[in-house]
Amino acid sequence: MLQNVDLSREVVKAEYKRLKGDLDLKLADLQRQVKTLGIPVIILFEGWSASGKGTLINQLILPLDPRGFSVYSASGPTEEEKFYPFLWRFWKRTPTRGRLAIFDRSWNRRVVTDRVEGQVKRKQLHQALEDIRSFERQLTDDGVVMVKFFLHISKKEQKQRFAALRENTATAWRVTEADLWQNKHYDEYLAAAEDMLTETDTEYAPWTVIEAHDRRFATLKTFTTVIDALNRGIAVAGRNVEEAAVPPGQPAPTISALKTTALDHVDLSRSLTAEEYAGRLKEAQTRLRELEHHIYRRRMPVVIAYEGWDAAGKGGNIRRLTQNLDPRGYEVIPITAPNDIEKAHHYLWRFWAQLPKAGHIAIFDRTWYGRVLVERVEGFCSEAQWRRAYREINAMEQQLVHFGTVLLKFWLHIDPDEQLRRFQERQEEVHKQWKITEEDWRNRAKLDQYREAVEEMLYRTSTPYAPWTIVESNCKWYARVKVLETVCEAIRERL
Amino acid sequence: MLQNVDLSREVVKAEYKRLKGDLDLKLADLQRQVKTLGIPVIILFEGWSASGKGTLINQLILPLDPRGFSVYSASGPTEEEKFYPFLWRFWKRTPTRGRLAIFDRSWNRRVVTDRVEGQVKRKQLHQALEDIRSFERQLTDDGVVMVKFFLHISKKEQKQRFAALRENTATAWRVTEADLWQNKHYDEYLAAAEDMLTETDTEYAPWTVIEAHDRRFATLKTFTTVIDALNRGIAVAGRNVEEAAVPPGQPAPTISALKTTALDHVDLSRSLTAEEYAGRLKEAQTRLRELEHHIYRRRMPVVIAYEGWDAAGKGGNIRRLTQNLDPRGYEVIPITAPNDIEKAHHYLWRFWAQLPKAGHIAIFDRTWYGRVLVERVEGFCSEAQWRRAYREINAMEQQLVHFGTVLLKFWLHIDPDEQLRRFQERQEEVHKQWKITEEDWRNRAKLDQYREAVEEMLYRTSTPYAPWTIVESNCKWYARVKVLETVCEAIRERL
Incomplete structure (x- = not known):
């Protein structure tokens, strides 16, 4: 799924400003509907170090009612968490009905980072992928709306971002040894990520790859994808919950700047x-x-x-x-x-x-x-x-x-x-x-x-x-x- | 699923005679409904050699309209079939809408017989099981009603049946070297069958184990299971096809003789x-x-x-x-x-x-x-x-x-x-x-x-x-x- 991704895509500032306000309002409105209908929502962000996951999550939560969501950051498991099966810490954090859980990295870490670092052997990999599919199917069968993002940047872009961070004494600490190791082993990560995306892209929990070189582009694509997914979830829930008078979902606007693609x-x-x-x-x-x-x-x-x-x-x-x-x-x-x-x-x-x-x-x-x-x-x-x-x-x-x-x-x-x-x-x-x-x-x-x-x-x-x-x-x-x-x-x- | 199976179950002749006629009529009626609604049906029989698959299939087709079903016997793949992926010969034989396909052994052979005989390596097994689940899911998502039987007999019973067949010159040829080999390696087959049943028992294509020591019991249990499955399939299809006036399905009769169980x-x-x-x-x-x-x-x-x-x-x-x-x-x-x-x-x-x-x-x-x-x-x-x-x-x-x-x-x-x-x-x-x-x-x-x-x-x-x-x-x-x-x-x- 990363093969034909065009990383040069971008949105000009004027266009971004024109559109963003409307997307914020739509998102806030959808959050209220999700709450009314009792739909649990999971939004997860995977992707390269320095691809801008943190910034994007911040953008996403700004228009939301803070009483209705939680953000979880899943770096490596803690010493405590290692005493449990790998999905345990994520099961615990699945959202209650009507709430959003936003994950900065997730269970997919096991089949990318852990795999590349040699902590997951070949024979465990197949099982881990099956466990992930089973987990996501169980949740979506239970009514969860799941939105999965992979933030993609090139090896060169990542290297430049690390360099820029390190030049500034205020941000230099943010670049870890593990980050530099990732850049050096970019191709191995890429292959593992490609496997992960292929094996866990399902009709119930599809992946969206975000071209993340341009922050404005990444933000607009993320917002419209979330809006579309929530609308679909609301339409499904609306059919089942007759007593709730659900207004027809407002579709995400068609944004010409997002339409450019690989072809x-x-x-x-x-x-x-x-x-x-x-x-x-x-x-x-x-x-x-x-x-x-x-x-x-x-x-x-x-x-x-x-x-x-x-x-x-x-x-x-x-x-x-x-x-x-x-x-x-x-x-x-x-x-x-x-x-x-x-x-x-x-x-x-x-x-x-x-x-x-x-x-x-x-x-x-x-x-x-x-x-x-x-x-x-x-x-x-x-x-x-x-x-x-x-x-x-x-x-x-x-x-x-x-x-x-x-x-x-x-x-x-x-x-x-x-x-x-x-x-x-x-x-x-x-x-x-x-x-x-x-x-x-x-x-x-x-x-x-x-x-x-x-x-x-x-x-x-x-x-x-x-x-x-x-x-x-x-x-x-x-x-x-x-x-x-x-x-x-x-x-x-x-x- | 074979662990708690009580192989001593049986039905007396009078009871069998009393019930069988009604089951025949019900089955014939359901076949007509299946045809009207255009529901494709797959009924497959797995199980031990000499467990009576052939006899049971004969019983099952007697009340059916012969224009509406096909019986396929899947012994080992032919030389020709070996030139294709293992599911190819079964895909080709999936039924058209409204017809029944009855399989005497099936794709599951790959994860039992082929596995025990060493033709499927450990690392291929996991993949084969996934391929089977995917195959069955695709068909049932497409409207197929799938009924899967495993005919179970004990090692001792199998040995006795082989001996009886061999005593008679008219039937001795039916016992092959492979059959005797299976009896000798009964425990290995049992373990492989148990894995297969566990890994491919799903809500869309569940297994029914048939206690096959007593032919009358096996027949009644098979008939009632098929009738129940067809009734469920008709109910689902009836909800989707409004123009077809579907009479309410007649449930299989509750047969006290079948109620006896492991507990x-x-x-x-x-x-x-x-x-x-x-x-x-x-x-x-x-x-x-x-x-x-x-x-x-x-x-x-x-x-x-x-x-x-x-x-x-x-x-x-x-x-x-x-x-x-x-x-x-x-x-x-x-x-x-x-x-x-x-x-x-x-x-x-x-x-x-x-x-x-x-x-x-x-x-x-x-x-x-x-x-x-x-x-x-x-x-x-x-x-x-x-x-x-x-x-x-x-x-x-x-x-x-x-x-x-x-x-x-x-x-x-x-x-x-x-x-x-x-x-x-x-x-x-x-x-x-x-x-x-x-x-x-x-x-x-x-x-x-x-x-x-x-x-x-x-x-x-x-x-x-x-x-x-x-x-x-x-x-x-x-x-x-x-x-x-x-x-x-x-x-x-x-x-």
């Missing part, structure tokens, strides 16, 4: 000349043909998943991928709307049924991600269904990878202008008209909703075992070569 | 003479006092949980347990109805808060099991709440045991006559009158409901890491000595 920073100007294309395409195709034999002999299953915008060039890309392959070794599986038999099963059923046999390559032209893209946007499934689908999909992909499958997921990305150009070209050229339908135009009209769905998909399903590769596809030649070379490299690494 | 066979005549009592009590108390020092020095936490019928003698038992102990090393925690603060938290919160520090003993006079006993019977929590509590409680106890806690759970058992005698004695003796209240009499009036709750509790929460000890308590002396000696033995084993 915006994809460099779509990347391209190849005709000569480069011809040379690299041929080379990669030849290599893949050779690898196909190794795959077969080693009985390695390969799954290649294509998703992308309409007209991003999936078809042509797949043709170049398979052009030189032995047809007995691969299959292209086009995915369209489910037929009646498929609709009568779990949505993952048809994908399980079409998995490649070990030693073979399956290329999916559109995939199981339809659940969180078209089905979400078009309302073909309920909100509860697509929200839990992230975890279901991650579980399936983890099972494939554990079995030894090489799994590659490509998002073919073009910008809206390029898409329009291609749509128009298709309509004008007689032999391409079959490629463009009314549906393409309808989807295009919902570009913002699709974009939000794509962003959330990339964020929640980029796992350490199955990351997404974003393919810059304004230049089709570049896109084809990138996919081919990525596939070759991934297979080579595993042989 | 009935507790030998309540066990007793001690005054002399035996005095000697063994003193000896055990002295030993425990010594062990208390070791516990402290080794920083071992000990949790002793007391549950039992009203007037079973918990108070007197606890006094004998603690009589000789150093009061700085233990605490007795009486549990009554939760106060307002406790009610404003998750029901497990107050127990977490009162866990013993490492090196100390906590004795709970009544426990977290109130959720599945008094709260269930008196309607203080919803059915969904107590059904998921088994798993929540098992998770908590597993966390304690992983932390190194010695955890003992005692059910103090007396029969209704003895209880009545003690109630009357309390009312007659002035100094004991405080011990008997109106509530005791009210509870006694609900004896059948309490008994059902106790039985299900013993069955679903007797785990390999935290088994129940049933204490025969008609003779208080016997009960006191049994608890003391059990505690000493459990601590000694862990030092």
Whole structure:
């Protein structure tokens, strides 16, 4: 989930000032509703040292009624606390109904800091992750609204912040040996944090990663996330508590400054000349043909998943991928709307049924991600269904990878202008008209909703075992070569 | 879950004949409703070789419309199936909406047979169990009704059945080398099956153990369990599908022959003479006092949980347990109805808060099991709440045991006559009158409901890491000595 995070995001001061007052009022109002309805709320902050957790918590509590919340700081367990199971001190601090408990670091420490420092062994890690999921499920089953933040900064930014703190005699003491150790071992922490986020991101207690280089941005994103979560919790509780007259929740305002995301920073100007294309395409195709034999002999299953915008060039890309392959070794599986038999099963059923046999390559032209893209946007499934689908999909992909499958997921990305150009070209050229339908135009009209769905998909399903590769596809030649070379490299690494 | 199973249960032929016809009709009727409502149903049979899975499945399908179900036999995976992840062949066979899929052995094979035969390594086991839970959760979230049976027979019974099959030349071929191997390694299989049952018994896909020595008993219990499960599934689906006019489900008949359970066979005549009592009590108390020092020095936490019928003698038992102990090393925690603060938290919160520090003993006079006993019977929590509590409680106890806690759970058992005698004695003796209240009499009036709750509790929460000890308590002396000696033995084993 940290893979595609764009840390350069920021909010200008004027914009921040304009919005903050309204968010404060909304939050204060929601706290009162939470109290009336007796909803317990947990808000927790994890993240790097010097990422600004303390400052952010301060911002968050300022508009709140101080009689309604508690802040707990969970640094390492005390000598006393070590005499109990690790969740004990957190169970004790779960909030009573109607109150907020805000944690500065939490039980997740056990699977990040304690793990990196070697206090939690590999075999305990699996169990600790399960204990955490069980804990969070029990609380949310009991009505707790849980909001989980991870404050993310780069290694360089952290180093600079430590340096700045140490320069000032008044703040130098705040930088500990452990902090410096963390900066030195940044990559290990990053990997542990990524595992933690993947394994504990659930529909009942989802993570929100906060890009924390810019304090204003971090504050606004935190506030709107809390407001959205409380609104959802109030809506659920409101359905159950009939006697409480619950006014409809006021949604968090849509803040354009927060909308910028990872996809915006994809460099779509990347391209190849005709000569480069011809040379690299041929080379990669030849290599893949050779690898196909190794795959077969080693009985390695390969799954290649294509998703992308309409007209991003999936078809042509797949043709170049398979052009030189032995047809007995691969299959292209086009995915369209489910037929009646498929609709009568779990949505993952048809994908399980079409998995490649070990030693073979399956290329999916559109995939199981339809659940969180078209089905979400078009309302073909309920909100509860697509929200839990992230975890279901991650579980399936983890099972494939554990079995030894090489799994590659490509998002073919073009910008809206390029898409329009291609749509128009298709309509004008007689032999391409079959490629463009009314549906393409309808989807295009919902570009913002699709974009939000794509962003959330990339964020929640980029796992350490199955990351997404974003393919810059304004230049089709570049896109084809990138996919081919990525596939070759991934297979080579595993042989 | 196999610990307290009474394999001697049986149904006489006349009773069987009287009941079976009605069950057939009910089942056929429910199949039609399931089809109308589009509910997919999975019924799976696990259990010992020669436990009668085939016969039982035949019984089950006879009353069904053959166009509405499929039977799958899952022996070891074929060569073909080995080229896919282990759940692949089962995903493919999940039923379409409105159909039944009946599995003779299933995906659970992976965590029992494959494990015992060494094909699944220890580190893969944890993952396989998680994959199974995830698979079952995904299907039931999608509306599948899942009924899981484990057919249990003893080692001796299995051996006899194999011998009988081999004596007859027509059936001798049915006993394979693998079958004989299983009988020889019965205890290993038993332990693996017990782990499997514990780890995959969930509120969405609970296990039913079938005592399979008597075919008639096994058949009736299987039928009534399926009927109950289908009725529950229809009730849930009926709430969601308004247009379908669903007649109220006909509950499975209460069959007195099926009611017999493990508690009935507790030998309540066990007793001690005054002399035996005095000697063994003193000896055990002295030993425990010594062990208390070791516990402290080794920083071992000990949790002793007391549950039992009203007037079973918990108070007197606890006094004998603690009589000789150093009061700085233990605490007795009486549990009554939760106060307002406790009610404003998750029901497990107050127990977490009162866990013993490492090196100390906590004795709970009544426990977290109130959720599945008094709260269930008196309607203080919803059915969904107590059904998921088994798993929540098992998770908590597993966390304690992983932390190194010695955890003992005692059910103090007396029969209704003895209880009545003690109630009357309390009312007659002035100094004991405080011990008997109106509530005791009210509870006694609900004896059948309490008994059902106790039985299900013993069955679903007797785990390999935290088994129940049933204490025969008609003779208080016997009960006191049994608890003391059990505690000493459990601590000694862990030092």
